[in-house]
Amino acid sequence: MNPTGAVAAASCHEEVVSVDGVSFSYQQKNVLTEVSFGVKERDFVGLIGSNGAGKSTLLKLIVGLLKPTKGEVRLFGKPLSRFKEWDRIGYVPQKNALNPLFPATVHEVVMSGLYGRGMLFKRIGKQELAKGQDAMRAMDIEDLAGKRIGQLSGGQQQRVFLARALINNPSLLILDEPTVGIDAETQESFFHMLRHMHQHHNMTFLMVSHDMEMIRGYLGQEPASKAGKLNFYVRHSHETQDCVEDNLAHSLSGLRQRMESGKRG
Numbered sequence: 001m002n003p004t005g006a007v008a009a010a011s012c013h014e015e016v017v018s019v020d021g022v023s024f025s026y027q028q029k030n031v032l033t034e035v036s037f038g039v040k041e042r043d044f045v046g047l048i049g050s051n052g053a054g055k056s057t058l059l060k061l062i063v064g065l066l067k068p069t070k071g072e073v074r075l076f077g078k079p080l081s082r083f084k085e086w087d088r089i090g091y092v093p094q095k096n097a098l099n100p101l102f103p104a105t106v107h108e109v110v111m112s113g114l115y116g117r118g119m120l121f122k123r124i125g126k127q128e129l130a131k132g133q134d135a136m137r138a139m140d141i142e143d144l145a146g147k148r149i150g151q152l153s154g155g156q157q158q159r160v161f162l163a164r165a166l167i168n169n170p171s172l173l174i175l176d177e178p179t180v181g182i183d184a185e186t187q188e189s190f191f192h193m194l195r196h197m198h199q200h201h202n203m204t205f206l207m208v209s210h211d212m213e214m215i216r217g218y219l220g221q222e223p224a225s226k227a228g229k230l231n232f233y234v235r236h237s238h239e240t241q242d243c244v245e246d247n248l249a250h251s252l253s254g255l256r257q258r259m260e261s262g263k264r265g
Ligand SMILES: Nc1ncnc2c1ncn2[C@@H]1O[C@H](COP(=O)(O)OP(=O)(O)OP(=O)(O)O)[C@@H](O)[C@H]1O
Pocket: 026, 029, 031, 049, 050, 051, 052, 053, 054, 055, 056, 057, 058
């Protein structure tokens, strides 16, 4: 602990995602060839590329849903085969239009974020329910808890999936085109929320997006690196923030309040 009482985060500049010479093919179709890049703790990385460039495939390789045909992915320094701390990662896959009759409620969808690998049969107790409440409160969807997810608007559904990804208070959020099908105003408030989480809650982001305006506006005009048709735009928050771990700032329960005071300020 340093003299101010804050705990210095030894891992502040740790590479949380490392992609090393990764190639991938679906059957005979080669999609990624020798892709290498890294995401450091608290970076915001925007992944841009034309349709079919392999962006979603790359995210699936990173979260272990697919296996590289060549090369290696490491999370928090560990090869995927040995990585177990899945609750450190929130993943929001590409959104598909949900059938309005899809039977799950908002609350059930959010709570399903707790069932990481190996936790499927874990009993839901008070502590778990409180985590669900915190995540829903942070995303301002508490009043939708009992509604069917398929009956919500696109923007509301995205908040639900984000709450689901946030339920374990992850330090890394991986988002695949989170604002597809959402109107411009809702997109703007969604990005405001992501920027806030990045700047005030010490989260690391890896996000696929087609929104060049948002990417360039927040992450800079030029990609920091390229791999084939993939372009990586990066904002290193350690350039502007202290390398200090603030557990309070990590707390989901304070997120909404802080966002609102941020908006007023
Ligand atoms: N399960 C699959 N089986 C076979 N081919 C696939 C599969 N999923 C994706 N592909 C193909 O792999 C290529 C890359 O797909 P991917 O979804 O990763 O691209 P993307 O960059 O995310 O595209 P978009 O911007 O359209 O979402 C595409 O040509 C796609 O048709």
